Amino acid sequence: MNTVNHANLTTAARLSVAPMMDWTDRHCRYLHRLISRHALLYTEMVTAPALVRGGALHLLDYHPAEHPVALQLGGSDPAELAQAARLGFEAGYDEINLNCGCPSDRVQSGTFGAVLMKDPGLVAECCAAMIEAQPRDVTVKCRIGVDDQDPEEVLPEFLSRIAAAGVGRITIHARKAWLQGLSPKENRDVPPLDHDLALRMKGLFPALHLSLNGGLSTLDQASDWLEAGFDGVMFGRAAYHQPWDVLGQADRVIFGDSPPHDSPESVVHAMLPYIEDHLAQGGKLHQITRHMLGLFAGRPGARGWRRVLSEGATRDGAGPELVLQALAQVSQQSVQV
Numbered sequence: 001m002n003t004v005n006h007a008n009l010t011t012a013a014r015l016s017v018a019p020m021m022d023w024t025d026r027h028c029r030y031l032h033r034l035i036s037r038h039a040l041l042y043t044e045m046v047t048a049p050a051l052v053r054g055g056a057l058h059l060l061d062y063h064p065a066e067h068p069v070a071l072q073l074g075g076s077d078p079a080e081l082a083q084a085a086r087l088g089f090e091a092g093y094d095e096i097n098l099n100c101g102c103p104s105d106r107v108q109s110g111t112f113g114a115v116l117m118k119d120p121g122l123v124a125e126c127c128a129a130m131i132e133a134q135p136r137d138v139t140v141k142c143r144i145g146v147d148d149q150d151p152e153e154v155l156p157e158f159l160s161r162i163a164a165a166g167v168g169r170i171t172i173h174a175r176k177a178w179l180q181g182l183s184p185k186e187n188r189d190v191p192p193l194d195h196d197l198a199l200r201m202k203g204l205f206p207a208l209h210l211s212l213n214g215g216l217s218t219l220d221q222a223s224d225w226l227e228a229g230f231d232g233v234m235f236g237r238a239a240y241h242q243p244w245d246v247l248g249q250a251d252r253v254i255f256g257d258s259p260p261h262d263s264p265e266s267v268v269h270a271m272l273p274y275i276e277d278h279l280a281q282g283g284k285l286h287q288i289t290r291h292m293l294g295l296f297a298g299r300p301g302a303r304g305w306r307r308v309l310s311e312g313a314t315r316d317g318a319g320p321e322l323v324l325q326a327l328a329q330v331s332q333q334s335v336q337v
């Protein structure tokens with residue numbers, strides 16, 4: 001189990017895995033943690049109303065091995081966010097993050113996510129309330145702007161307002177969100193990326209810890225952007241779809257430590273006790289293996305690995321033996337090559 005020095009989160013935040021709804025659940029994060037001991041992991045967004053009004057505290061469940069792990073909250077009511085942040089702290093999260101980047105309709109109707117880029121004063125108020133309510137770092141994940149906003153103008157204003165409220169660490173998804181006319185998925189691809197604009201923010205706010213997010217898929221790119229001046233980089237889809245390729249060497253390249261596993265096969269074996277525990281508690285195999293499908297991406301046998309798991313993991317009684325059967329597809333192919 002990792003022990004967490006909360007003051008060291010700025011180091012962990014040199015490399016993080018993005019919050020992704022339906023994807024970065026606790027099983028996914030456990031897998032990522034096996035691959036990198038050091039990267040900062042984010043939960044899916046949990047809305048403050050769900051925690052505070054809905055009492056859905058099970059949304060805060062996680063495995064102790066996941067540390068360092070940040071809770072991402074969605075909301076726009078300072079008092080409610082403060083209560084939710086407190087609940088996150090009490091649950092043991094290492095950081096509380098506010099979502100100012102998610103463009104989905106549901107999120108807009110609740111006045112949170114990317115629409116908050118239009119109201120930096122309210123975001124500052126929310127952050128101040130969250131900081132006041134509990135001792136962990138409060139961070140923000142934002143876009144460079146929304147709709148017809150001019151990012152060169154609004155982003156510095158946004159950053160300076162939240163910095164004044166006490167936020168020291170921010171992740172910038174370096175594209176706008178269009179609040180009308182694009183699906184959430186299109187909003188992650190269509191608005192153009194502007195990494196250089198995000199980097200200029202580091203020049204304007206040298207004291208802020210700024211992480212770059214959007215379109216990054218290799219550790220080489222991550223290292224280049226860190227060298228260019230960012231304090232951190234955040235991987236989203238690439239870490240999910242190719243967890244081994246993207247994170248397998250992260251501890252060595254980014255944190256100067258030896259990686260915990262030398263192959264994706266070794267990661268699979270390390271997942272087995274976790275899988276057994278989950279099944280023993282009444283869980284289903286596919287709830288975990290769906291996050292493991294990309295472990296062998298681009299390698300011989302990857303297709304067989306995915307096929308065996310996709311076809312078999314939802315069947316009643318499916319267990320670790322199916323995972324070993326899927327793994328045999330990979331080893332057979334390796335022998336043939």
Ligand SMILES: Cc1cc2nc3c(=O)[nH]c(=O)nc-3n(C[C@H](O)[C@H](O)[C@H](O)COP(=O)(O)O)c2cc1C
Nearest residue numbers: 018019020021044045099173214215216235236237
């Ligand atoms: C399936 C999915 C769900 C996402 N859910 C969230 C979320 O809950 N909160 C958030 O801030 N961003 C969310 N995002 C956006 C990612 O955190 C990230 O900003 C985006 O994918 C761009 O990074 P990438 O190009 O490395 O994937 C989501 C992205 C995906 C693909």
